[in-house]
Amino acid sequence: MSLPRSRPPIMSLTEAAAERVRSIIARSDKPVIGLRVGVKNGGCAGMEYTMEFAEEAGRFDEVVEDKGVKVLIDPKAVLYLLGTQMDYKTDKFAAQFVFNNPNQTSACGCGESVAITPVRSEAAEIHAG
Numbered sequence: 848m849s850l851p852r853s854r855p856p857i858m859s860l861t862e863a864a865a866e867r868v869r870s871i872i873a874r875s876d877k878p879v880i881g882l883r884v885g886v887k888n889g890g891c892a893g894m895e896y897t898m899e900f901a902e903e904a905g906r907f908d909e910v911v912e913d914k915g916v917k918v919l920i921d922p923k924a925v926l927y928l929l930g931t932q933m934d935y936k937t938d939k940f941a942a943q944f945v946f947n948n949p950n951q952t953s954a955c956g957c958g959e960s961v962a963i964t965p966v967r968s969e970a971a972e973i974h975a976g
Contacts, residue, residue, distance in 0.1 A: 856911050857920050858884065858931045864944060865914035867935040872916075875900060881917030883908070884933070885924040886963065894927070894963050896946055926965035 860868070872879045883901040886894050904910060907922040920928060931948040950963050 855930075856913065857909055857925055857928055858911050858913070858918055858933060860913045860916055860918070861932060861934040862914060863935040864933045865916045867944070868916045868918075872900070877902060880904065881910075881919050883919045883921065884928070885921030886927050896944075897921075898944065927963045929966045 868882050872882070877900070879900045879902060881901045883897075883899050883905075885897045887897050889895045901908075901917075901919045904919055905921075909920040909922065909925055911918045911920065918933075927950055928946075928948065929950065931946055931950070934945045934947060936943060936945050948963060950966060952964050
């Protein structure tokens, strides 16, 4: 009998992102278990990242726990987000979450939308274990 292979996490967070998510969750008016992350069609480059509070896990959500933060990943977004690191950046003009996604092929000039190619099936099979 072989042991199950460990799967690499779909996403990871930098300490800055984890700290910001913890801060936002702490100020929520409702009980929140984590942050739900996904992608949707939209914007000039074709896709946009989505984030919302998660009050409960969906039946098919992938759950990633990193640095004390629970991230629930929409099952339709898994192949687009494999290997992504979520960061939180602050500069003179903006403070925002940034997705460092190896599957991203381009982005629009305003930074609001991206083009993402889903992971090939071999990598998805490795993730599925």
